[in-house]
Amino acid sequence: MAKNEAFDEEMDRREYRRKRRIRNQMISYVVLALFVIGLAAGGIIGVKKIMKAVSDKRHTEELQKQLQELAEKEEEQAVVEAPAEPEEPVGEVDYLAEIVESSIAAMPLEDKVAGLFIVTPEVLTDTDVVIKAGDTTREKLGENAVGGLIYSAKNFKDSAQLTEMLQNTKVYSKYPIFLGVEEEGGAVSRVAEAGLADNIGPMGEIGASGDAALAQEAGAVIGGYLAGFGFNLNFGPVADVAAEGDTVIGDRSFGGDVNLVSPMVAAAVTGMQDGGISVCLKYFPGLGSTSEDVRDGMAATEKTLEEFQAADFPAFQAGIDAGAELVMVSHLSVPGITGDNTPCSLSPQVITDVLRGQLGYQGIVVTDAMNVAAIMDYYTDEEAAVKALQAGADMILMPDNYQAAYQGVLDAVNNGTLSEDRINESLRRIYRVKKKDKIEE
Numbered sequence: 001m002a003k004n005e006a007f008d009e010e011m012d013r014r015e016y017r018r019k020r021r022i023r024n025q026m027i028s029y030v031v032l033a034l035f036v037i038g039l040a041a042g043g044i045i046g047v048k049k050i051m052k053a054v055s056d057k058r059h060t061e062e063l064q065k066q067l068q069e070l071a072e073k074e075e076e077q078a079v080v081e082a083p084a085e086p087e088e089p090v091g092e093v094d095y096l097a098e099i100v101e102s103s104i105a106a107m108p109l110e111d112k113v114a115g116l117f118i119v120t121p122e123v124l125t126d127t128d129v130v131i132k133a134g135d136t137t138r139e140k141l142g143e144n145a146v147g148g149l150i151y152s153a154k155n156f157k158d159s160a161q162l163t164e165m166l167q168n169t170k171v172y173s174k175y176p177i178f179l180g181v182e183e184e185g186g187a188v189s190r191v192a193e194a195g196l197a198d199n200i201g202p203m204g205e206i207g208a209s210g211d212a213a214l215a216q217e218a219g220a221v222i223g224g225y226l227a228g229f230g231f232n233l234n235f236g237p238v239a240d241v242a243a244e245g246d247t248v249i250g251d252r253s254f255g256g257d258v259n260l261v262s263p264m265v266a267a268a269v270t271g272m273q274d275g276g277i278s279v280c281l282k283y284f285p286g287l288g289s290t291s292e293d294v295r296d297g298m299a300a301t302e303k304t305l306e307e308f309q310a311a312d313f314p315a316f317q318a319g320i321d322a323g324a325e326l327v328m329v330s331h332l333s334v335p336g337i338t339g340d341n342t343p344c345s346l347s348p349q350v351i352t353d354v355l356r357g358q359l360g361y362q363g364i365v366v367t368d369a370m371n372v373a374a375i376m377d378y379y380t381d382e383e384a385a386v387k388a389l390q391a392g393a394d395m396i397l398m399p400d401n402y403q404a405a406y407q408g409v410l411d412a413v414n415n416g417t418l419s420e421d422r423i424n425e426s427l428r429r430i431y432r433v434k435k436k437d438k439i440e441e
Helices: 002-081 092-105 109-114 121-125 135-143 159-172 203-209 212-229 258-274 305-311 313-321 348-358 381-391 402-414 420-434
Strands: 117-119 148-151 178-181 183-185 278-284 326-329 364-367
Touching (some): 109 402, 109 420, 121 135, 121 148, 159 212, 183 212, 203 212, 258 278, 258 313, 313 326, 348 364, 364 420, 381 402, 402 420
Parallel strands (some): 117 148, 278 326, 326 364
């Protein structure tokens, strides 16, 4: 019995081990199957990732290639369409400045000072009436290198004589020279007065029409015949606004309404300068509100700066904006601006603070004729010339005694009252106008 029980126990153990082995094998098979399945799945995913990476790389390379080709194509087009630029671009202003500086640097001080004056041909040559430019003109221009000459009707006999006189004068002058005249139209028209051109009539009549195109046409006519004779400077047009009752300017002005006068002035400036004539606006800050004449003595007005700004300055501003290369400052006394009776032509408040500062004018400032009572009754020629330059003027027109005025300025530079730099400052403005046609197109 005991033997049988032992046998049964042994059989039970064997059966248990067999079942456990089978179970373990099954587990192993399951694990192996799962491992194989996982490996297969991972392989598939990995392959997909690899394939995707390869595809992405190819796509990226293709995209980069397309972008590069597009960039190269755009670059080629840009090179074809872009205008060629100089390695060191030089503007017209810089080029003109170089010419001006070179011209000034070569001038002795005596010639620099003389270049600030505009005189009559009679003063230059010390003769009664000049109707030709010959040996005397050549000699005197060598001794006195004045910046300009202003002519009147007595200097004109006929077209051929006038043309030859002006041409010879240009040739005889060792520096570029202004050859100017007053040709406003109407009563102040020196060439027309001599019978060498048709008088277009007073500007007041053109202003009354209200048509600025007529002012431009009138300016073009004047500029055309002046340039044809050989002039290069016109002391006009008048930019004054004539107040009611004015007896000084009268119909030389386009009218009494600044809103009408302003476009007329701009149009006249455009017409004249398009023909090659430099224009000189006059008479800043405005003579239209006075009945006194500076030729007879002091002329004054009680107008304030604000009143001038409203009633007069817009007309001058219009002419400046249109390109006027010179502005003439009058001898009017304006205590409302200067604080005393100093003539505007000698006033730094008027020239430097107002004309240059407020109106922004950077061109040539020339005085009105200095041989009038408003100047001569109160100043010597030397004093007036020096004070005008100290105030900011660039050119002195018709001093009563040119030699005295010239020597006064020269002495002022030599004794330090005026600096040579101050003289050069004015010459730069003058020569920017005189040398403008030297710019290569």
